Amino acid sequence: MQGVDRRIRVLIAKPGLDGHDRGAKVVARALRDAGMEVIYTGLRQTPEMIVSAAIQEDVDAIGLSILSGAHMHYFREVKRLLEEEGASDILLFGGGIIPDEDVPKLKALGVAAVFGPGTSTQEIVDFLRQAVPERWKAQGLA
Amino acid sequence: MLRTHAQTAGVSLTAQQPLNNIARVAIQALAAVLGGTNSLHTDAYDEALALPTEESATIALRTQQIIAYETGVTHTIDPLAGSYYVEWLTDEMERQAMEIIEEIRRMGGMVRAIEEGYFLRELAEASYRYQQEVERKERIIVGVNAFTDEIPLKVPIQLVDPEVERVQAERLARVRRERDPKRVEEALKGLRRAAVEGQNTMPHFVECALAYCTLGEMMDVLREVYGTYQEPAYV
Numbered sequence A: 001m002q003g004v005d006r007r008i009r010v011l012i013a014k015p016g017l018d019g020h021d022r023g024a025k026v027v028a029r030a031l032r033d034a035g036m037e038v039i040y041t042g043l044r045q046t047p048e049m050i051v052s053a054a055i056q057e058d059v060d061a062i063g064l065s066i067l068s069g070a071h072m073h074y075f076r077e078v079k080r081l082l083e084e085e086g087a088s089d090i091l092l093f094g095g096g097i098i099p100d101e102d103v104p105k106l107k108a109l110g111v112a113a114v115f116g117p118g119t120s121t122q123e124i125v126d127f128l129r130q131a132v133p134e135r136w137k138a139q140g141l142a
Numbered sequence B: 001m002l003r004t005h006a007q008t009a010g011v012s013l014t015a016q017q018p019l020n021n022i023a024r025v026a027i028q029a030l031a032a033v034l035g036g037t038n039s040l041h042t043d044a045y046d047e048a049l050a051l052p053t054e055e056s057a058t059i060a061l062r063t064q065q066i067i068a069y070e071t072g073v074t075h076t077i078d079p080l081a082g083s084y085y086v087e088w089l090t091d092e093m094e095r096q097a098m099e100i101i102e103e104i105r106r107m108g109g110m111v112r113a114i115e116e117g118y119f120l121r122e123l124a125e126a127s128y129r130y131q132q133e134v135e136r137k138e139r140i141i142v143g144v145n146a147f148t149d150e151i152p153l154k155v156p157i158q159l160v161d162p163e164v165e166r167v168q169a170e171r172l173a174r175v176r177r178e179r180d181p182k183r184v185e186e187a188l189k190g191l192r193r194a195a196v197e198g199q200n201t202m203p204h205f206v207e208c209a210l211a212y213c214t215l216g217e218m219m220d221v222l223r224e225v226y227g228t229y230q231e232p233a234y235v
């Protein structure tokens, strides 16, 4: 499947006042160990900071980690700004404490996947290895 | 006298098969009581799902009451006294804790260790190791990497009404409208002066609160004077 030797670039971001960074760091490290290039923003990022970092770093995907309950707001904002900046080709996904009820609403906003507590990091690696090259293909990059 | 507080381990509680968490909390709470804790917080079974419901919080409280009134564990001051294994474990924990304290001392103390990212690094290492142990099934978490059910069991969770945010924003706007702006300004100025001059800020916080300054306004002053913590880059 992966005849592409381009490396997947991912931005892992913590929006807002949410200080729960254990999961974000575990995921960032696992993606790096799987051979991806990972940029971790650190805490307290605004949607503007996240989108501008993503564009500057030319990433394939943005992963938001949200355990504060403010996921609807932040996913919506990041998606909106990506569109505004003409960067909606960047894959948006994420994880954290997100009620099952909200997952379909996030998907409707264009969030590609949402991973909750207990997810194995291999599952997240597999998701990106499938979804990112699919996008490259669609954009004629691979 | 050393007084201790214990809280059950939130991170050990799972989103999968959430009612299992009642058993986890009961065992952890009993361990805390056997260890002689002076006060105790028990987590609710929906810890990994949302803020607790009235029901889940009540069960967490009942768990403590069952331990206190039904087990007899309170009949003696130190039920595990004299247990060879527990004594050994206590010594071992003390030895390992002292090793870490020595390491911090060698680095030049607590503040240096924070600045050099020692704690962030140790935490990130430990959480990654834990995650890998779970994924390799070297550490079994019931309902997560073993004994997983085909049909996931759902429990009702606490959903915060967006109305709460509107009401709170309104209350804040009203406080700002109705307070004495002159007194607010003076109080914040006093706080800034105390912070800059390294005086006791406490009386100024009290005055700020009496003047209805918001927490955000008080913290803004401190951020301005002291700056904010920048996390050393590490993943």
Ligand code: B12
Binding pocket: A012, A017, A018, A019, A020, A021, A022, A023, A024, A026, A027, A062, A063, A064, A065, A066, A067, A068, A069, A093, A094, A095, A096, A097, A115, A116, A117, A118, A119, A120, A121, A124, B009, B010, B011, B012, B013, B014, B046, B047, B048, B049, B050, B051, B052, B131
């Ligand atoms: C540890 C913890 C803390 C620690 C955080 C330490 C740290 N530096 O991370 C401390 C003690 C500081 C803390 C504080 C608070 N906490 Co807390 N905390 C937890 C706890 C117990 C575990 C979280 C954790 O680290 N899990 C382990 C990691 C590895 O798992 P994870 O983050 O879920 O990540 C996995 C997945 O979610 C997913 N994932 C996560 N991020 C991402 C990102 C991407 C891109 C992808 C693909 C996947 C992904 O993959 C990961 C691997 O499986 C949870 C409850 C729970 N059991 O989940 C509550 C919890 C998150 N906390 C909560 C609360 C309320 C707070 C406080 C507000 C309490 C208070 N009143 O002060 C404060 C807030 C502090 C702040 N500024 O944000 C609530 C949130 C409620 C909600 N959202 O509805 C929870 C759910 C507990 C509860 N039921 O009340 N907390």
